[in-house]
Amino acid sequence: MIADAPLPLVTLDDIRSAAARISGIARRTPLVYGSTSPSATSLRLKCENMQVAGAFKIRGAANMLARFGRDELADGVITYSSGNHAQALACAARLLGVPAVVVMPTTAPVVKVNGTRAFGADVVFAGTTSAERKSEAERLQHARGLVMVPPFDHPWIIAGQGTVGLEIVEDCPDVHEVYVPVGGGGLLAGVAAAIKALRPDARVIGVEPAGAAKMSRSLAAGSPVTLESAASIADGLLPLRPGDLTFAHARALVDEVVTVDEDSLRDAVRYVAREARIVVEPSGAASVAAVLQRYGSAADVARPVVAILSGGNIALDEIAAILAD
Amino acid sequence: MIADAPLPLVTLDDIRSAAARISGIARRTPLVYGSTSPSATSLRLKCENMQVAGAFKIRGAANMLARFGRDELADGVITYSSGNHAQALACAARLLGVPAVVVMPTTAPVVKVNGTRAFGADVVFAGTTSAERKSEAERLQHARGLVMVPPFDHPWIIAGQGTVGLEIVEDCPDVHEVYVPVGGGGLLAGVAAAIKALRPDARVIGVEPAGAAKMSRSLAAGSPVTLESAASIADGLLPLRPGDLTFAHARALVDEVVTVDEDSLRDAVRYVAREARIVVEPSGAASVAAVLQRYGSAADVARPVVAILSGGNIALDEIAAILAD
Numbered sequence: 001m002i003a004d005a006p007l008p009l010v011t012l013d014d015i016r017s018a019a020a021r022i023s024g025i026a027r028r029t030p031l032v033y034g035s036t037s038p039s040a041t042s043l044r045l046k047c048e049n050m051q052v053a054g055a056f057k058i059r060g061a062a063n064m065l066a067r068f069g070r071d072e073l074a075d076g077v078i079t080y081s082s083g084n085h086a087q088a089l090a091c092a093a094r095l096l097g098v099p100a101v102v103v104m105p106t107t108a109p110v111v112k113v114n115g116t117r118a119f120g121a122d123v124v125f126a127g128t129t130s131a132e133r134k135s136e137a138e139r140l141q142h143a144r145g146l147v148m149v150p151p152f153d154h155p156w157i158i159a160g161q162g163t164v165g166l167e168i169v170e171d172c173p174d175v176h177e178v179y180v181p182v183g184g185g186g187l188l189a190g191v192a193a194a195i196k197a198l199r200p201d202a203r204v205i206g207v208e209p210a211g212a213a214k215m216s217r218s219l220a221a222g223s224p225v226t227l228e229s230a231a232s233i234a235d236g237l238l239p240l241r242p243g244d245l246t247f248a249h250a251r252a253l254v255d256e257v258v259t260v261d262e263d264s265l266r267d268a269v270r271y272v273a274r275e276a277r278i279v280v281e282p283s284g285a286a287s288v289a290a291v292l293q294r295y296g297s298a299a300d301v302a303r304p305v306v307a308i309l310s311g312g313n314i315a316l317d318e319i320a321a322i323l324a325d
Numbered sequence: 326m327i328a329d330a331p332l333p334l335v336t337l338d339d340i341r342s343a344a345a346r347i348s349g350i351a352r353r354t355p356l357v358y359g360s361t362s363p364s365a366t367s368l369r370l371k372c373e374n375m376q377v378a379g380a381f382k383i384r385g386a387a388n389m390l391a392r393f394g395r396d397e398l399a400d401g402v403i404t405y406s407s408g409n410h411a412q413a414l415a416c417a418a419r420l421l422g423v424p425a426v427v428v429m430p431t432t433a434p435v436v437k438v439n440g441t442r443a444f445g446a447d448v449v450f451a452g453t454t455s456a457e458r459k460s461e462a463e464r465l466q467h468a469r470g471l472v473m474v475p476p477f478d479h480p481w482i483i484a485g486q487g488t489v490g491l492e493i494v495e496d497c498p499d500v501h502e503v504y505v506p507v508g509g510g511g512l513l514a515g516v517a518a519a520i521k522a523l524r525p526d527a528r529v530i531g532v533e534p535a536g537a538a539k540m541s542r543s544l545a546a547g548s549p550v551t552l553e554s555a556a557s558i559a560d561g562l563l564p565l566r567p568g569d570l571t572f573a574h575a576r577a578l579v580d581e582v583v584t585v586d587e588d589s590l591r592d593a594v595r596y597v598a599r600e601a602r603i604v605v606e607p608s609g610a611a612s613v614a615a616v617l618q619r620y621g622s623a624a625d626v627a628r629p630v631v632a633i634l635s636g637g638n639i640a641l642d643e644i645a646a647i648l649a650d
Contacts, residue, residue, distance in 0.1 A: 025363070030355040032372075036379045036637070038350070038416055047357075049602045054361045091363055270641060277374045277604040277637035312361070312602035316595060316648045324645035 007248040010155050010190060012197035015162035022062040022160060025095060027052055029164075031171040031306065034288075035275040040298035043291060043305050045272070046168055049280050049312025054115070055236075056164055056187055056310050057088030057151075063160030064149050065092050073098045078146040080104075080126075080133035082183075083112030084236050084283075084311050085151040090121035101146060103137040105129070109235055111315040130184075130239045152186030153243025161187045165194025168306050175202050176303035179287035181310045182208040182215050182257065183237040185246030191308070192253035206250060206257035207290040209234045209265065215242045215250055216257045223247070233265055236283030236311055260289040268292060269322050272309070281314040282322075332573040335480050335515060337522035340487035347387040347485060350420060352377055354489075356496040356631065359613070360600040365623035368616060368630050370597070371493055374605050374637025379440070380561075381489055381512055381635050382413030382476075388485030389474050390417050398423045403471040405429075405451075405458035407508075408437030409561050409608075409636045410476040415446035426465060428458040434560055436640040455509075455564045477511030478568025486512045490519025493631050500527050501628035504612035506635045507533040507540050507582065508562040510571030516633070517578035531575060531582035532615040534559045534590065540567045540575055541582045548572070558590055561608030561636055585614040593617060594647050597634065606639040607647075 029050050034043030048056035065073065076099035079089045086102040093100035100121040104113060105128045116123055126136035141148050150157060164187065168175060178195055180188045185206070192204045208215055209232035218225045218241075226241040242250065250257065260268075265282045268289035272280045275298060280288075287307035295301045354375050359368030373381035390398065401424035404414045411427040418425035425446040429438060430453045441448055451461035466473050475482060489512065493500060503520055505513045510531070517529045533540055534557035543550045543566075551566040567575065575582065585593075590607045593614035597605045600623060605613075612632035620626045 027358065030357055032355055032375055033352065036375060036377055038377045038420060047602075050357055050361060052361055052363045054602070095363060273604050273644070274641055277372075277379070279598050279602040279604060316599055319598070320645040320649035323641045324649070 007245050010158045010193045014159040015194050018063040018159040019163040021066040025062040026059045035298040042301040043298040046308045049284050049309045053087045053091040054313040055084035057085045059163050060157035060160035061088040061092040064156040075145045077149050078141050079149045080137040081151050083108050087115040089149050090116045090119035094119045103133040152184030153245050157186050158190045162190030162194040165191040169198045174304050177203045177305045179205050179290050179307040181286040182206040184239045185242045189246040189249030196253045203255040207286040210259040210261050212238050213259050218242050234283040258290050264289040280309045281311050284309045284311040332570050335483045335518045339484040340519050343388040343484040344488040346391040350387040351384045360623040367626040368623040371633045374609050374634045378412045378416040379638040380409035382410045384488050385482035385485035386413040386417040389481040400470045402474050403466050404474045405462040406476050408433050411441040414474050415441045415444035419444045428462040477509030478570050482511050483515045487515030487519040490516040494523045497629050499629050502528045502630045504530050504615050504632045506611040507531040509564045510567045514571040514574030521578045528580040532611040535584040535586050537563050538584050543567050559608040583615050589614040605634045606636050609634045609636040
């Protein structure tokens with residue numbers, strides 16, 4: 001039996017091209033201190049929760065749409081997503097004047113459904129798993145002649161997300177570790193491609209909920225594994241299976257993928273609000289949960305560490321409930 | 326009868342010198358977008374809630390301490406404050422290895438008392454008004470040979486706070502309006518001195534709670550007025566009287582001082598959490614309350630407007646209660 005040829009990984013050139021392509025749509029987000037304590041200066045937070053549409057996802061979506069000609073997009077675009085990619089695609093499509101359809105799970109947070117509709121997208125609900133919404137999206141894609149913009153497993157999406165890594169190195173040239181929340185692995189793949197090209201000695205650490213450890217399990221197995229189920233307060237990190245391409249990046253480039261439990265996700269949301277004065281959704285705080293698990297507090301971080309806050313789309317009553325806890 | 330000679334105002338040179346003096350202690354805070362909506366790009370928030378010790382106050386305190394010789398500070402420093410200046414002085418003193426005493430009102434928020442003690446300061450409680458704690462602080466100053474670092478009415482304090490204005494102009498060179506929360510008026514005075522020197526056409530607008538309108542009332546009267554009482558959720562904006570020097574700056578340099586009501590302060594805290602993903606205390610959100618009063622939303626701001634988030638020292642249960650409301 002002959003092994004499959006390895007999938008080609010996204011290059012630094014791909015990511016730099018993406019950065020130029022999306023510069024009119026995505027924002028350069030701030031890299032802020034992880035605490036207002038004068039002695040806590042080594043932990044920095046990359047604020048993708050302040051990105052357009054509230055998450056890093058606009059980077060990949062905008063990069064992919066920019067690769068198509070206007071006439072190719074005329075009938076519209078479609079995707080499947082639990083929320084943040086949905087909002088990002090809807091936002092990017094509206095900025096280009098292109099119709100968008102989004103297939104979301106019936107369990108999607110209301111704030112993410114409303115955010116998607118606010119950008120004018122047509123929201124279709126299908127099941128609760130990534131597989132169910134993907135199959136419905138593919139059916140609609142072919143029935144209506146739409147362009148599919150997948151949530152993570154595509155080189156143009158990964159290259160777009162990788163622009164986060166470029167900005168981290170620009171703002172923190174001596175970065176020692178980067179912690180990245182892992183849903184399908186698009187952000188992890190892109191950031192790892194950028195960081196390892198620019199700073200080979202820096203460590204890239206993926207973080208996923210213990211209840212949705214698809215990338216950890218896949219790396220241990222040596223190939224993508226499909227979980228039977230996934231459950232976590234981190235609703236953006238629940239895909240049952242990493243992508244083939246995101247997995248290939250993780251295996252080749254990522255130093256480590258760690259898991260965090262539900263209490264630590266809530267603690268991290270509170271920590272970020274109290275110490276850094278930032279509102280982050282539980283999925284976006286997974287990176288900080290892993291930092292706290294390893295170091296204890298921002299003041300105990302001795303070398304430059306960056307935690308990516310990947311999103312901030314959370315309803316006020318939900319963040320209030322976590323903060324009051 | 327001969328009028329008093331006008332008080333000399335802080336100059337751009339004073340502020341630039343302060344910036345150099347405090348650069349090792351205070352942080353350069355980020356100027357972020359006021360919303361994640363792609364169409365809301367003109368409102369920016371100056372994040373002094375992310376400053377060391379959680380408020381702009383460290384700038385003035387550090388500048389003033391740096392003007393003294395080490396031997397002059399040997400017996401320690403003292404101040405009176407409702408909270409944020411207390412924490413800032415305690416923090417700056419600890420960084421210099423100098424003892425600090427802080428006189429706080431019996432009504433100071435626990436989070437600010439604890440923050441002050443965490444920096445090693447000796448907290449003394451005295452009454453509920455600025456006048457009561459000032460008189461107790463002056464008594465202790467003379468009894469113990471301490472150096473007084475007043476919360477706002479001193480040219481070195483004002484020059485330190487003015488460094489916020491320098492950074493705003495650097496990061497937003499075409500700034501059209503700057504909204505500044507007003508407690509005793511130190512931040513307003515310093516920012517106005519910087520902005521008017523660098524961008525004479527930009528408008529500087531002070532904002533205070535309707536329940537503590539000491540600067541508005543004083544400007545209307547033509548000289549500093551002492552309120553009979555003050556009440557607001559914005560606990561950092563409750564001095565009963567502006568300083569003589571801060572008033573002189575406001576009269577000479579500030580275009581307008583507006584008031585905001587209690588509901589609009591709470592609404593502004595929620596707006597900043599929902600739209601900008603930032604945790605701010607009610608005092609620090611007064612600037613945003615005034616922007617929303619004038620424009621309606623961030624998307625309706627057409628020219629570059631900066632709202633200073635002056636502080637973020639609020640307990641998690643208090644911010645949770647406001648967000649859940």
